[in-house]
Amino acid sequence: MSVISAYARALAVQTGRAQPVATVRHVHLSATPMVFIPLKLAGEAAAPLAALVGTDPANPRLLVVPQPRNRDLRFAFMAELADVMLPYVESFAGVTETVEAKTPYERSSDAPQLLVPNRGGIAFTKLLGRSTRFRRADGPYPVHPSVPVLGQWLTFLAERAEYAGSSALVAMTEVLALHWATGQSPMEDANLATQLAWIAPPAGQNGPEAALAAEDPLTSPPAGPETHPDFDGQVLDHAIRAYETSNSPAQVREALRTQLEPTWTLMWQAVRLLRELPEAATVDARWAKDRDQFTRETARLADGGFPRGRIDGAVSAAIRLADLESALQTYEAQRAFDDPLVMTEHRVAGKAFSGEVVAVDATRRIVPPGKTRAAPRPLVTIRTSDPVRLSPGKRLSSSRNRKQKTEIVSIARDLVVIQINDQMGRGSTPAPGSVPEVGEIVCYAELDPSGGQRPRLPSGEDTPWTHGGPPAPYVPTDEDAQEAWS
Amino acid sequence: MTRLDTLRGPAAPLDHNARTIAALAVNPGCDRRALLDAAGIDKQKTATHLGYPAPFGQSPFAITRAKSFDALVKANGCAHLLRLLRHTLGLSISEASYSDISDVGGNDNHQVRHTRTRALLKRAATDGEGAGTLFDHPLLKLGVAGHQVYLEPAIIAFQIEGRFHVVEIKSFAVIDDQADAGQVAAAARQSAVYVYALRALFASEGLDPDRVSHDVVLVCPKDFANHPTATLLDVRQQLAALDRQLSRLTRIDRILDELPVGITFDIETQSPDEASKAVSTVDARFAPECLASCEMALFCRAEARDSGSTDMLGRTARDELGGVESIPTALGLADGSRSASPEQTEIAEQLRYVRRIYTEAVA
Numbered sequence: 001m002s003v004i005s006a007y008a009r010a011l012a013v014q015t016g017r018a019q020p021v022a023t024v025r026h027v028h029l030s031a032t033p034m035v036f037i038p039l040k041l042a043g044e045a046a047a048p049l050a051a052l053v054g055t056d057p058a059n060p061r062l063l064v065v066p067q068p069r070n071r072d073l074r075f076a077f078m079a080e081l082a083d084v085m086l087p088y089v090e091s092f093a094g095v096t097e098t099v100e101a102k103t104p105y106e107r108s109s110d111a112p113q114l115l116v117p118n119r120g121g122i123a124f125t126k127l128l129g130r131s132t133r134f135r136r137a138d139g140p141y142p143v144h145p146s147v148p149v150l151g152q153w154l155t156f157l158a159e160r161a162e163y164a165g166s167s168a169l170v171a172m173t174e175v176l177a178l179h180w181a182t183g184q185s186p187m188e189d190a191n192l193a194t195q196l197a198w199i200a201p202p203a204g205q206n207g208p209e210a211a212l213a214a215e216d217p218l219t220s221p222p223a224g225p226e227t228h229p230d231f232d233g234q235v236l237d238h239a240i241r242a243y244e245t246s247n248s249p250a251q252v253r254e255a256l257r258t259q260l261e262p263t264w265t266l267m268w269q270a271v272r273l274l275r276e277l278p279e280a281a282t283v284d285a286r287w288a289k290d291r292d293q294f295t296r297e298t299a300r301l302a303d304g305g306f307p308r309g310r311i312d313g314a315v316s317a318a319i320r321l322a323d324l325e326s327a328l329q330t331y332e333a334q335r336a337f338d339d340p341l342v343m344t345e346h347r348v349a350g351k352a353f354s355g356e357v358v359a360v361d362a363t364r365r366i367v368p369p370g371k372t373r374a375a376p377r378p379l380v381t382i383r384t385s386d387p388v389r390l391s392p393g394k395r396l397s398s399s400r401n402r403k404q405k406t407e408i409v410s411i412a413r414d415l416v417v418i419q420i421n422d423q424m425g426r427g428s429t430p431a432p433g434s435v436p437e438v439g440e441i442v443c444y445a446e447l448d449p450s451g452g453q454r455p456r457l458p459s460g461e462d463t464p465w466t467h468g469g470p471p472a473p474y475v476p477t478d479e480d481a482q483e484a485w486s
Numbered sequence: 487m488t489r490l491d492t493l494r495g496p497a498a499p500l501d502h503n504a505r506t507i508a509a510l511a512v513n514p515g516c517d518r519r520a521l522l523d524a525a526g527i528d529k530q531k532t533a534t535h536l537g538y539p540a541p542f543g544q545s546p547f548a549i550t551r552a553k554s555f556d557a558l559v560k561a562n563g564c565a566h567l568l569r570l571l572r573h574t575l576g577l578s579i580s581e582a583s584y585s586d587i588s589d590v591g592g593n594d595n596h597q598v599r600h601t602r603t604r605a606l607l608k609r610a611a612t613d614g615e616g617a618g619t620l621f622d623h624p625l626l627k628l629g630v631a632g633h634q635v636y637l638e639p640a641i642i643a644f645q646i647e648g649r650f651h652v653v654e655i656k657s658f659a660v661i662d663d664q665a666d667a668g669q670v671a672a673a674a675r676q677s678a679v680y681v682y683a684l685r686a687l688f689a690s691e692g693l694d695p696d697r698v699s700h701d702v703v704l705v706c707p708k709d710f711a712n713h714p715t716a717t718l719l720d721v722r723q724q725l726a727a728l729d730r731q732l733s734r735l736t737r738i739d740r741i742l743d744e745l746p747v748g749i750t751f752d753i754e755t756q757s758p759d760e761a762s763k764a765v766s767t768v769d770a771r772f773a774p775e776c777l778a779s780c781e782m783a784l785f786c787r788a789e790a791r792d793s794g795s796t797d798m799l800g801r802t803a804r805d806e807l808g809g810v811e812s813i814p815t816a817l818g819l820a821d822g823s824r825s826a827s828p829e830q831t832e833i834a835e836q837l838r839y840v841r842r843i844y845t846e847a848v849a
Contacts, residue, residue: 003807003840006802007841010813013798014814045661184798185798185799186774387839484711484712
């Protein structure tokens with residue numbers, strides 16, 4: 001959190017309504033997202049209890065496990081979930097577009113997007129994937145053939161969710177917090193009902209009143225995956241007993257429906273709120289990465305790809321970590337360049353500055369270090385009132401041209417002199433428009449949208465002994481397929 | 487009758503457990519919690535009486551699951567536990583005996599159980615190996631804020647090669663060798679309380695406190711099954727934190743001295759209004775983290791909201807606002823409608839700048 005968002009939170013308290021911390025939408029929103037609200041049984045590692053799922057706000061599908069301790073009923077639930085999710089996921093696999101690159105390739109024109117209420121929903125999705133992806137349709141404990149396939153897709157989506165800027169599996173409270181500061185604490189923002197109450201209070205109420213009302217578990221049951229302890233003790237326990245004597249899941253279904261439907265309404269309300277925001281400039285580029293990964297996973301599964309092992313090998317783990325870092329770096333930079341409000345956080349921190357160009361030396365030519373011939377290196381002087389905490393030599397980027405490399409030459413009081421190093425055409429003088437002009441308002445930041453370079457790593461077969469030597473490739477075992485799920 | 491008894495009223499004092507001590511140490515500056523806890527007041531009932539029932543509870547399913555896992559690990563004289571200690575942790579235990587101190591000859595009086603715990607542990611420590619290996623439900627005592635409290639035991643103390651270990655049984659799963667970080671951290675904080683109390687007991691018996699290991703044995707279900715697995719958890723960091731926090735805990739006497747004479751928090755004879763006024767005479771230090779651990783949290787939050795305190799926005803936000811205590815002050819400094827005191831000049835300048843660029847960017 002920065003002082004900007006702290007200030008916005010204070011303003012929210014004063015005005016009684018959430019305040020913006022973004023002016024554009026930084027996540028992709030599919031035309032047909034699938035909302036998925038899973039519930040689990042308290043105290044168990046990954047015992048699904050119920051889910052409300054679907055792409056049509058008016059027509060959610062309710063799935064329940066009438067006796068959550070019964071393993072067969074759990075797998076029946078997973079098969080039912082596969083029945084809803086797999087057709088949705090697979091519907092995107094068929095339609096592709098050709099990407100113009102050095103070696104053109106096919107990419108899905110669109111991809112599935114799963115929306116869950118909160119961070120816990122992502123963690124539980126990952127656990128559901130983990131507990132089903134190794135299963136088999138044959139052998140001692142056969143499951144429906146769709147169950148392991150669903151397990152692989154849930155694993156894929158949960159892994160995408162770890163990448164900053166991915167929109168494949170999204171936690172709604174986190175997306176909302178990216179765009180609005182409420183008058184409550186970040187911890188309380190993890191409650192979708194109170195967070196939305198601050199952002200869009202019902203008519204006749206202000207944010208704090210609505211948020212207080214939304215804390216009542218009777219009107220706003222928890223958004224999962226945990227259920228409310230009172231509901232467990234006073235309602236669910238009896239309903240499960242009733243199922244055991246009558247063998248009819250009706251009572252369990254009705255009980256769980258009351259816990260899920262309010263969240264379902266909130267999820268679609270949040271979707272509508274987000275749709276009202278204009279999409280940020282780089283959202284499309286990031287969604288293209290999600291579509292790339294979706295296309296690759298589709299191909300891998302079509303080839304009969306094994307489920308992901310329990311633990312990563314050393315090299316693949318290092319690659320993953322580097323990619324996660326790079327994605328985060330790119331995402332932070334892109335978000336700031338897309339949105340002047342996000343940029344203010346970097347300006348306050350002294351990592352970015354905005355101001356008016358007061359002088360330009362466009363014809364300056366020097367012999368750059370390590371070169372033999374003189375090249376254009378224009379100097380631009382910017383007057384800023386921002387508290388710049390950068391030193392000469394720092395490399396900067398700007399939203400004018402995100403690829404253009406610039407560096408700080410000097411800082412004296414409110415005057416910052418920067419040197420422009422590339423993206424000026426091939427001529428002996430800079431191409432028109434490639435260098436800012438006097439009077440222009442510009443913003444430069446120590447943010448690198450390129451995400452840096454991945455360190456050179458050996459291939460998996462060359463894993464050094466210090467890291468356990470080459471890992472044995474994961475091959476599914478009978479034990480994994482028959483793993484207990486109690 | 488001590489002043490603490492007067493505060494509590496006729497109700498019986500409540501026991502501490504590792505969770506409450508750990509929670510206390512999380513927010514050591516809160517006088518209200520320190521006092522209510524030291525007096526053994528039932529915060530759950532008090533909060534309900536004041537109209538702000540605690541926002542959390544435990545599901546009966548979670549309780550059942552925890553109990554059944556606990557029973558499984560301890561079944562047949564801790565057979566599972568001994569297997570884990572031998573194989574998973576590679577300890578050479580030839581023979582093991584098991585003594586349960588949950589009652590002494592049918593007497594579950596605290597003083598009796600505590601005396602028995604002391605005697606058994608001392609004998610084990612001085613006699614060496616043969617004097618019993620596993621001690622279930624030892625009742626420990628701890629000085630909290632200058633006040634002795636009993637610790638409700640939920641652990642096993644176990645001796646190997648002259649060193650004592652605390653064994654904590656938790657029912658959250660370890661999946662592919664990974665457990666939920668938040669739950670492991672909570673378990674580590676709680677285990678540290680037991681290690682701390684056990685060391686205090688050793689010291690008071692003239693034994694070397696370092697004979698209680700800082701490595702705690704954490705027993706959890708493995709993957710999705712009910713099968714237990716064990717890991718060693720180093721709680722040195724938590725111990726150091728606990729030691730620092732407990733020593734910093736505001737002395738109860740100091741708080742009592744500032745209270746009006748004859749004040750009581752008794753909820754049986756006082757109306758919610760009267761009790762609420764009485765509780766409000768003791769300062770609280772609200773932080774949103776309290777919502778997860780303190781029964782009084784909603785009462786204190788309402789208080790913080792009424793006074794426009796920056797505490798309600800979270801600790802980070804409060805720090806970012808330069809520690810300014812009230813939201814109207816922070817906003818007043820930002821728009822210049824309030825003049826800054828000498829120590830506020832710096833933050834006031836920053837807030838004015840923040841307001842300017844925020845307003846520009848939103849427009």
